[in-house]
Amino acid sequence: MPRTPEAQAFFHAVYAAVQEIPEGKVTTYGHIAKLIGTPQRPRQVGTALKHLPSDTSLRYHHDNVPWQRPGTSSAILTESRSQPEGARNQAANLQAEGVAVTTGALGELMVDFAEFGWFPRLLPSEEAAGVIPDDSDDDDGESE
DNA sequence: ACCCTGACCTATC
DNA sequence: AGATAGGCCAGGG
Structure with a gap:
């Protein structure tokens, strides 16, 4: 439970953003941080x-x-x-959601994004720019 | 009340 | 290509 109201608002923003992630899809902490307008604090997202x-009586809870x-990101x-x-x-x-989880050589559990076609929500600026996180392979040169 | 850590990310060397 | 450093700020000891 956060001490300052700002922190609590930040927490709620994080929870709300996480709720927007569709079932069977995943995203990164950094993306969540960007979505809530604080791209510099992916750590606080975690x-x-x-x-x-x-507590299920609260607005946001574990379930x-x-x-x-x-x-x-890794x-x-x-x-x-x-x-x-x-x-x-x-x-x-x-x-349980159908997301493929791979086990690393050292026993690390890792998600293979490419397996189920990772498709995170885009930022308004990114949508405007037409950025699609697909297999778009930009060889060189970025406009702008 | 101070100091270090932390479910991390990005840029630079 | 990989490894290192820095930054962010709230939590916990």
Whole structure:
């Protein structure tokens, strides 16, 4: 539970953004951070989800917010000290949605974005620019 | 009340 | 190509 109202608003923004992620799809913490207007704080996004309350009486809770869908940019399901089984639980939830989870050589659970066609929500500026995070292979030169 | 860590990302070397 | 450094700011000890 955040101390300052700003932090609480930030948390709520994170939860709301996470709720917008469709089932079977995933996105990154950085993208969530950008969506809520704070691209410089992907860490706090993780902090917010870590502090996601289990109290179902609240507006946002563990069962209401799909905390499993956002992940890291490296596609590796990271875990916290407080919740060592978080990654495994996340993997289980993702697999339940039909998301392919790959196990690394060292036993790391990682999501293969290409397997199910990762398609995150775009920012207004990106949509205007016509940026599609598909297999668009830009060899060189960016306009603008 | 201070200091370090943290479910991270991006730019630079 | 990979590795390192810096930044962000709230939580927890």
